[in-house]
Amino acid sequence: MSRARSTEPRRPDFRAVRAKLPEPLGAAVDGFERHLAAERGLSVHTVRGYVGDVVSLLDHLSGASGRETLAELDISVLREWLSAQHAQGASRSTMARRTAAARTFTAWALRAELLPNDPGPRLAVPSKPRKLPAVLRTDQASAAMQASAAGAEQGDPVALRDHAVLELLYATGVRIAELCGLDVDDVDRERRVIRVIGKGDRERVVPFGLPADEALGRWVTAGRPKLVRADSGAALFLGVRGGRLDPRTARRSVHDAVGTVSGAPNVGPHGMRHSAATHLLEGGADLRSVQELLGHATLATTQLYTHVTVERLKAIHDRTHPRS
Template identity: 90%
Template sequence: MARARSTDSRRPDFRAVRARLPEPLATAVDGFERHLAVERGLSVHTVRGYVGDVVSLLDHLAGTAGREDLADLDVSVLREWLAAQHARGASRSTMARRTAAARTFTAWARRAGLLTHDPGPRLAVPSTPRKLPAVLRTDQARAAMQASAAGAEQHDPVALRDHAVLELLYATGVRVSELCGLDVDDVDRERRVVRVVGKGDRERVVPFGLPADGALDRWITAGRPKLAGADSGAALFLGVRGGRLDPRTARRIVHDAVETVPGAPDVGPHGMRHSAATHLLEGGADLRSVQELLGHATLATTQLYTHVTVERLKAIHERTHPRS
């Protein structure tokens, strides 16, 4: 008997859906998850997203005609599933991500011998216009740092931490997950570099300047000891209860600092990363160096920031040139 299927574009808790999958399909999901996490070394967030999409796909497979064999997964089922997602209001970017997840899964299933052929390449990937990220101007970034530094002058350990977080995010352009994963030993104060483990467990060394070094010095010597506890371990940044800093807290730190700057766009840690990359390019850094600093796997990702700088130049031209 065909079962009710879950194709809500908001994707309800996939764990409940996963639990009711027929055993052969559930086993395939387990193998795919191991492949993403262990063999490809993807982040927990990325693995969760891909697995959730595949669970939705296989739930659709089992629900359309009671098909419990992965061999029944063909291009018509894939298209039916995507059509159901679209009918329920999935955005273009969501459709593109789910198409990518399905293609990744079918390619893996073919290599694992679970499919005799791979139907994924027959799926067209929806094009998604790349939105230019919101970035701070250099004066706005400076003002946010100054506001944070003023708070740190009170020598409150949380304020010292918040200032160090903000300075290091802007100085290095690291991802918020990378920042929260730093240990004290990852920071080389003498050389002013930080060792970062990024996506796919790729390691890179990123330099930082004197303002970030000063903020780190005050945090490590005066702030961190006051928050450190039994759960602190080697973590560089700590929460108020002594454990490793949570990315949600880091996001709040950035939003609160930027909110003090009149006219600044509302950006979080990722916006600070965008701002750092844009300011590097505007200052004359070459694209390959910025790619290495940010930890991008391909230059195409870094090239997005050249569009940001061009748009900013156009805006300046329109404001200032008499014949714009």
């Protein structure tokens, strides 16, 4: 199935643009990047996104009128930059992220005494459309697990691994990067919990049930030993060459398993995470507990799933109530 491509223009590589910035602006980018990675402990992907946006902003600053110092960055430059982004076809969610990146940067620059004042708070943040995530019904999730288990019956190590990945993703709701980052010692099968290092290097302990435990047991005893190599290290899930499992490979295996279920939405690992959260809430779990399990920094993020469950209830009511 072909995927729709984004209509947004592709940005040039920000490293190449960074190299062309005047030295004072380039030094500011480097300091901001160190701040995000070392002081705030943000993920590599988040740091790359924020730094790329700031490089675009400073490229606009230097190119618009030849300005070479950060002290000349004011609210008019910020608005001009965002207006140019909008004219180039940036989506509302992209505009919101770039606005957030700019405000984070100007706040840091003020503390670093690179700006005389902070224009960021005067920059309005575009509201991001909140889309309800696609989730599996419980019967569809069960069918995907059964299809995956059937593929693992022959004992093929890759099939055993993929079944364990699918079961653990659905059982815990962890992110795919968190799952691929697990080491063998992060799993306590006696207590049926895993130790996860999430965003911002925050650690949490997440429980899992018997089906996931059984799938993990088959992978660890019958699958992993066939793929492990001398340089595999302690990684729990391995690729066919013995290295740590790549998240892209894990995503493909999830899509393949869900794709066998007739009528199921095309969801990947993030869809399994959404499904796990939704089914927990539908089963009576409280919002705070789900927040802790998913590793959300704020309850507002977890509250998105309450909208999903309400939509489910409305659909059931419309389909079954005689006076709906």
